[in-house]
Amino acid sequence: MSSIAMSDIYKTGHLDFEDNKKLIYLTPSEPIVYSSNNWIYKAMPSLEQWLADIETQSTMHRAQGSNHLSFTFPEDETPNEQLRKEIKNKSFELSYLELYAISPAELMSAETINIDVQFVTRDSIEDYLDVHQVFAESFGNDYVQQSTELIRHRFADEVIQRVIAYKDKIPVGILNLILAEDTIEIDGFGVLPKYQRMGIGKAMQNFVAEVANDRTIILVADGEDTAKDMYIKQGYVYISYSYNVLKEQIN
Template structure:
């Protein structure tokens, strides 16, 4: 039986350096995307090691005109009090993610709703998909939203990505990215417009994946401190582990 870890989650970024302590990811195609430009510790660092890696990442990001520093820590290990204390005192947001998996047959049945239509994005739906994601991404700033459009264009040409859109009463209401690999199918970036929350749109987006890939394991990541994970637990997803991360953004 496969043990699912965060290594099964896709990292959009290029591995540019690796040693016994960490992996360094960089993504010049989207420098503003924090989840693509970071250092991932392979083992828990000492405070001195963290400070050295912090300095190295700071210098590297300054050279590339990036205004953030981000670390990810090893799976299922909480940073020591000393590390968390240092990070929080120095302006980092420290949080954790949770990994879940499910076999499609375990996903609850979803009652048909003629008001909701879920489709794989083809050329005639792509503009709706991009516009809806832009309206959600603009919350993170115009620059990020515009770069995300370019990312969607790149992924559109890659067969390992499937874009999915949900319409509610004929209007674009929700989007989802699906990432294919040899081992699993990953759900990512599932979003539903605020005004159409709690209408079953998110469940029907997921149901689309379950029906399309009935023999695959479906995996996803949830914010460990946010409410969507409670929905996944109610939908029979199985908890697989956690990962701590720390992010510091320099104020302009």
């Protein structure tokens, strides 16, 4: 697992520009999706460079109807005190993600419960969207509408496979699988609040382990989210971190 890195995580959106310092994702068809309109630094910028980049990104985002600013700093590098102070002064939210990995054999649990986990089909896409909407609502109605349209549009995507879990024929959980040659990434993992702590998440991860074959299973977790404690208990191994800054509304 030592070769696993943040660069293995699937990136949504259109890569508009790349040089030796950064990658710029700019996606006019998804203006409100933060991850699809984001800069990823390959090298930690100076304070002066970041301030200049804010102005450039603001211009680019406004031109396509994006109303946010988003930057991801290099893997395993922490912004220095001067940069962190300016991030706070400019009202950006500073957070970090952690990358975890596990082998299918280590993830598989012998415990079984009566949960039906399956890949989403044309017949079950609306069930998937019903669960998705519950988690998407916290981002606002525009996000619900745009993300729903994108999911329908990308349903036949060969890279992303969507998974749904049923309990007593009721859709209760969803996740996405991003398939690569050596890895299988879990994304968009959620179980409806009413059905949490019933073993549904474990049943869904068993399903992932079964379809992963010999590929390493990877995921990213919010560094400040208690969900990462669950992953550690399941045997996931911490790999690395990356800091992100986000401003949801451009002044």
